[in-house]
Amino acid sequence: MQTPTPEQVMNMMKDRFGKLPKSIEEAAEVDPSLIVEQAISSKLSMQSEKNALDPKTSTLVFLAAALALGNEECVELNTKAAKKMGATNEEILSVIRIVRHAAASGIVGTAEAALKNLKEE
Incomplete structure (x- = not known):
């Protein structure tokens, strides 16, 4: 290279x-x-x-990571790149929904100690 x-x-x-x-x-x-x-x-x-993923899918994965990490500029640029590669609005919205779900699931998972404590009362 x-x-x-x-x-x-x-x-x-x-x-x-x-x-x-x-x-x-x-x-x-x-x-x-x-x-x-x-x-x-x-x-x-x-x-x-x-990389077993095609370029569009790789860009959507990168977009998901940028969303999860809160990197707004990467979100903007990778959304544009994904659309340029043929990603639909529905595909991009699906990525956003999946990342939102993953973030919310992480919060519930992190709350395990609090939830156990509530059961003990």
Whole structure:
């Protein structure tokens, strides 16, 4: 795998997302190697030959992670990227609903100690 230049990475991101994430713009000014590392991480995960998921599904999974982590810029850019890849509004809304359910399930799971305590009274 040939290592891309920061400029090549930024051009690829502009093509994919329509614009650069603000964090990438900041990283380019402070330490361009961070941008290259981000691209390599993407290549080894989302774009890997070993990735059994198609690009649209991979982007929807990334969108789900961005939603769960509360990264609004990644949510915005990956929603646009997914739509560009053919994702429907219904598919994107399904991702949102699944992530919402997972978050709520986590809260109930975390409440186990409180729920046990309520039974003991």
